[in-house]
Amino acid sequence: MAELELPGDPPRFLLIDKLTIVYATIIAAVALTRLDVTTANWGVAIGHIMMIALVLLVRRPGLGTVGRVVGDLYPAFILVALYGSLDVLHGPLTLPVHDELIIGWERAIFGGMPSEIWWQKYPYPWLSTLLHGAYWGYYLVLPTPIFYFAFKGERENARRAILLEGGTFLFCYLIFVFFPVAGPYNYLPRPTGIVLDNPMARLVYATLADGNSYGAAFPSSHVAVSTAAVIAAFLGRRWLGWVLLVPAILLAFGTVYCHMHYAIDAVVGVMVGITLPMLLLRFVRKDLEEVRGVGYR
Numbered sequence: 001m002a003e004l005e006l007p008g009d010p011p012r013f014l015l016i017d018k019l020t021i022v023y024a025t026i027i028a029a030v031a032l033t034r035l036d037v038t039t040a041n042w043g044v045a046i047g048h049i050m051m052i053a054l055v056l057l058v059r060r061p062g063l064g065t066v067g068r069v070v071g072d073l074y075p076a077f078i079l080v081a082l083y084g085s086l087d088v089l090h091g092p093l094t095l096p097v098h099d100e101l102i103i104g105w106e107r108a109i110f111g112g113m114p115s116e117i118w119w120q121k122y123p124y125p126w127l128s129t130l131l132h133g134a135y136w137g138y139y140l141v142l143p144t145p146i147f148y149f150a151f152k153g154e155r156e157n158a159r160r161a162i163l164l165e166g167g168t169f170l171f172c173y174l175i176f177v178f179f180p181v182a183g184p185y186n187y188l189p190r191p192t193g194i195v196l197d198n199p200m201a202r203l204v205y206a207t208l209a210d211g212n213s214y215g216a217a218f219p220s221s222h223v224a225v226s227t228a229a230v231i232a233a234f235l236g237r238r239w240l241g242w243v244l245l246v247p248a249i250l251l252a253f254g255t256v257y258c259h260m261h262y263a264i265d266a267v268v269g270v271m272v273g274i275t276l277p278m279l280l281l282r283f284v285r286k287d288l289e290e291v292r293g294v295g296y297r
Contacts, residue, residue, distance in 0.1 A: 015284050016075055016163045017055045023170045024048040027085070030177060034095075044085045051078060069150065072159055075166035076146050082169070083221075086176055086213040095215065097182045102218055106264050114263040115184045115256050119191045122257075125198055131257045132200035134250035136207065138222045141247050145233040145240060156288045157236035161229070163284055164277040168228040171276055172221040176213070183217025185260045204258065220261045220269035223252045227273025 013021075031044040058071040106113055119128070142165060149157035185208070195201065226248040234241030252270060255261040261269075 013055070013059055014159070014163075015280065016159075016166050017059060019167055019170055020055055020075060020078075021052050023082075023174065024051040026174065027082075027177065031085075047081070047085065054078070068155075072155060072162060073146065073150060075162050076143065079166060079169050082173060083213055083216070086173065086216050095180055097180045097187070097215055098218070099182050099187045102181050102262055102264060106262050110263055115259055115261065116188065118257045119195050119259055123193065123195050125194060127257070128195045129198045129200045131250065131254035132198065132204045133254075134247055135222070135254035135258050135260065136200060136204050137247050138226060138251055139207075141226050141244055141251065142229050144244060145229050145236060148240065149236055154236065157232075160235060160281075160284065160288055161232035163280055164228040164232045165225050167280045168225050168273060168276050169221060171272065172219060172224055173216075175219065176216040176221075179218065180215030181218035181262075181265070182215060183261050183265065185212070186214055186217075188259075191259050201258070208260075217261055218265045218268065219272050220252075220255050220265040222255055222261070223248075223266045223269030224273040224276075226251050227270055228277045231274070231277045 025048075028045040028048040031041045031048070034041070054074060058067065058074055060067075063071060103113065106115075145161040146158060146165065149155075149161055196205070226244075230241055230244045230248045233244050252266045255266050255269075256263045
């Protein structure tokens with residue numbers, strides 16, 4: 001049972017709050033010291049400082065039902081904005097990227113480049129449709145466990161899903177900032193012909209035209225966070241984990257076939273998506289126990 005919160009009680013920060021504050025502080029500092037400090041850099045810095053203020057706001061004691069929902073779910077809404085800020089931190093296209101190093105690792109491990117070979121070797125319309133659809137399905141896989149558990153009033157499961165996905169996102173974002181890799185979508189010639197002649201491929205390219213961040217390829221956050229989402233789903237409802245598992249596996253292959261990531265990006269993404277949630281779960285017991293069996297009313 002959750003402890004009664006009184007208006008005069010000091011706020012208790014959840015693990016995801018602490019991770020968000022640390023991340024926001026680092027990014028604000030980077031924005032004000034990297035490249036020429038432009039108006040956009042100031043915007044990124046101020047935006048991340050405001051994130052810290054948001055955390056302080058949602059952790060005020062005595063919040064009502066809406067406040068409790070926002071306090072649990074706010075990371076799900078700010079992560080999109082955080083991804084978009086990476087372009088500013090990369091110039092864009094002005095910082096050196098590490099694609100040649102990643103390509104070297106790729107060739108050494110796989111004996112070639114699956115991201116270049118697969119779409120040319122298997123240019124089947126049905127396969128392209130399936131894997132581009134799975135790639136775009138990322139936007140459905142990620143919110144499913146978070147909002148399913150929130151809708152059911154299961155705060156423990158919703159908090160855990162937010163932590164595992166949000167913490168994995170923030171970890172990947174930090175790597176993108178300090179070790180940018182453009183990925184085959186931005187670094188190499190893109191696929192042409194029949195591979196792109198289907199509705200799902202066109203949908204993916206249209207989506208990326210409005211929401212692609214340069215330097216955010218290694219590891220694949222698509223794969224890492226989808227893996228974390230599957231773990232969160234399994235921990236809350238085993239059937240939901242099985243429902244999301246197949247789309248997540250197809251997504252991992254789709255990131256490579258669709259020429260969005262190098263194969264090593266996807267492999268490391270799976271490793272991050274398993275390892276980081278396991279680490280986070282070791283430190284989150286109190287956050288979950290205080291709302292065990294307590295909904296949002």
